[in-house]
Amino acid sequence: MKKYILSLAAIAMATTAMASDNLHASAGLETSHLWRGIEVSNGLTYNADLSVSDNADHFRVGLWGGGMFTGDYKEFDYYMSYANKGFSVSVWDIYNFSDGAPGNHKIFNYKPNETSHFIDAGIAYNFGACSKLPLTLSWNTVIAGRDRGVTGDHNLYSTFINASVNVYDSDKWNVNPSIGAAFALNPEENVDGHFYGTHKFSVVDLRLNVTYKLKIKNYPLPLTVGAMWNPEANKGYFRAAVTLVSL
Numbered sequence: 001m002k003k004y005i006l007s008l009a010a011i012a013m014a015t016t017a018m019a020s021d022n023l024h025a026s027a028g029l030e031t032s033h034l035w036r037g038i039e040v041s042n043g044l045t046y047n048a049d050l051s052v053s054d055n056a057d058h059f060r061v062g063l064w065g066g067g068m069f070t071g072d073y074k075e076f077d078y079y080m081s082y083a084n085k086g087f088s089v090s091v092w093d094i095y096n097f098s099d100g101a102p103g104n105h106k107i108f109n110y111k112p113n114e115t116s117h118f119i120d121a122g123i124a125y126n127f128g129a130c131s132k133l134p135l136t137l138s139w140n141t142v143i144a145g146r147d148r149g150v151t152g153d154h155n156l157y158s159t160f161i162n163a164s165v166n167v168y169d170s171d172k173w174n175v176n177p178s179i180g181a182a183f184a185l186n187p188e189e190n191v192d193g194h195f196y197g198t199h200k201f202s203v204v205d206l207r208l209n210v211t212y213k214l215k216i217k218n219y220p221l222p223l224t225v226g227a228m229w230n231p232e233a234n235k236g237y238f239r240a241a242v243t244l245v246s247l
Contacts, residue, residue, distance in 0.1 A: 023247075024051045024060075030241035033066060033073065036160050036180060037196055037204030037230040039237050040096070041066075041073035051079075058084050073098045076107075086129030092120045094145075102146050110145070113152050118145030118195075134166035141185065147195050149188045157185035158195030162205070172213050180205030182232075202232035220246065 027048040033041040046069070051062025064077040074097050081090035095117045097105040103116030110117060124138035141159045149156050164178035181203045182196035196204045209226035222243050229236045 022053045022055065022057075024053060024062075025049065025245065025247045026243065027245045028241060028243040030239060032237065032239050034207075034226075034228050034237055034239055036182070037228070037233065039235075040075075041068050043068050043070060043072065045069075045073060058082055071099075086126040088122075088124045088126075090122045090124075092122075094118055094120055112145065112148060112155070115145055118142050118147055128166065134169070136162075136164045138162045142195055149184075149193060150191050151188055154186060154188075156187060156194055159183055159185055160196060160204075164207075174209075174211040174213070176209045176211070178205070178207045178209075179203065180207075197230075197232040199232055204230050204232045206231065 025048070027046070030045050030047065032039055032043065033045045033047070045066055047064070047066040049062060049064045051060045053060045060079075060081045060083075062079050062081075064079060065075060067074045075095065076097070077092055077094050079090060079092040081088060095107065097103075097107070097116050101116060103109070104114050105116050106114075109115050119142065120140055121143050122138060122140035124136060126136045127133040128135065139159065139161050141157050142155075143157065144155065147156050147158050148154070160180055160182045162178060162180040164176055166174060166176050168175040181201065182194055183201040184194035187194065187200060192198060192200055194200070196202075206229040207226060209224055211222050211224040214221045214223050220243070224241045225239070226241075227236065227238050
């Protein structure tokens, strides 16, 4: 019965939202999907989000999906979040069922050594919401799922911490550099690795994003170009993205 809870919750979310003004949706395109130092997709990728919130827009329950038009990358996530005065917490069930991705790709299989899912819990604080300091700090830990390392006998609790700063923000432009590092709270003995890389503590995501707040007859089409460097993996990536719909 437990394996159907998320599906039932999603149906209830959509049904409730249709009868209210608290339904939110967005969609966009990106030349590649970059996440926490990892190039998840390496070609033109679509993404879409559907969520419902309370009247104050503090609590949200949502669905997120993304994929390459070639079908090489496919992802379908569920999430819950709470945000208030710069503080936010979230839990994501991330399900990457791309060909070649770990796990057996059965959507309701949550057995630790078989599943394609991992559960990511995060906390963040945006200082700019209550002050003039344009800094956001976040902490995310994989609390369950396919974060079992080489031996597969326990959860590593791989953790990603990030700091980002809005160094410039105007009516037309936003410039946002960030730095992210990763480590395991429960590492394997004699194995130097975690979910994001091969070292116990390492900087995995140095990033610079520049957004032009494009509008066409008052219709927003923000365009973001950015670079991401992963010093731990000795790799770098360049990406462009556009938000087509944001409701």
